[in-house]
Amino acid sequence: MIRIALADDHKLFAKGLEGLLEEYDDLLITGLYPNGKELVDEIATDLPDVILTDLNMPVLDGFGVLEYAKKNHPEIKVVVLSMYDEEKIYKKCMHDGADAFVLKDADPDELVYTIHEVFEGRHLPNFQRVIQQANQSSFFDAFREKFKLSRREVQIIKLIKEGRQNKEIADDLSLSVQTIETHRKNIHSKLQVSSRIELVNKVQDMHL
Template identity: 65%
Template sequence: MIRIALADDHKLFAKGLEGLIEEHSGFLVQGVFPNGKELLEYLTEEEVDLVLTDLNMPIIDGFGVLKHCKKHFPAIKVIVLSMYDEEKIFKEVMQLGADAFILKDADPDELIFTITEVYEGRYVKNFQRVIQQANQGPFFDAFRDKYRLSRRETQILKMIADGMLNRDIADELNLSIQTVETHRKNINQKLQVNSLMDLINKVNEMNI
């Protein structure tokens, strides 16, 4: 069970994020806090494995949370949530010791995979991965509408159709091979295919 504490001053977003995370087995959101001060006070009394923190919060912001956690709670992993896909901000939080950086409008599955990879020590820190969270295109739109694939799943599907192997996909997207394999399994289930040939045929049927 991955024990999580969440700090964000937007109540609706925070509650929605809490519900999203707890839809998945193996995750427990122990507390949701409107600012960094209340979060840090909680951490002095309770043990968690991972903190999700917004950057812009009152009293103590995400930068303050990150600095304090890395100094006083080094065992706790910290994932920064942000609305801004700016490399300057990414580099700043990485220098402060953030374990991951994810956009607030990233796909839900991207958040879940990021939490899992950070917890298991497999997350690859790379700004291009952040940029890819926001990229879309006609291929994504068509498959999303018909098969309910996520942005990341659609991206990987196109790369599979282009003949790329799991290792190549992992390197290109700055993901672990295990993550790519999990995405492929989910893609096969959603498209109801059992082999690579069936998968390619499905892509060809979409004429994309």
């Protein structure tokens, strides 16, 4: 179970994100905080695995949260959520030690993918650029858009087509078996299939 603390002063966004993330069996929101000060006061006694933090907040902003977490609890992963696609902001977050930077208008699956990646210990300093580069593939765009799939889900579909089992996929991607099972459940739901055979038949003509 990945324990997540979320700091964002926009209540509707925070509650919506909480509901979205808790649809995943291995994600648990331990607290919602309207500013960074309330978050850092709380995590002093109840450490999450991952912090999701907005940048612009009253009392203590996201940069303050990032500085506090990396100084006092470096084992906590920090994912910055921002509506500003600006190079200087991105670079400052990465310089200050953010584990990932995700735009608020990104596909929800990209955020879930990022949470799993940083939790598993893979640093994603170029996450924003990875999304942009991936989107340059017209086929990738069309496939993902049609079925609302994340990059990770497409990657797992490719391995399933190759006949890999969950344990093999987990080993190949350095993820837990539970994480792979969650991804497969989501893939089946999005593609509206109920078995590996149905999945393979549905994507057999797609040149992944």
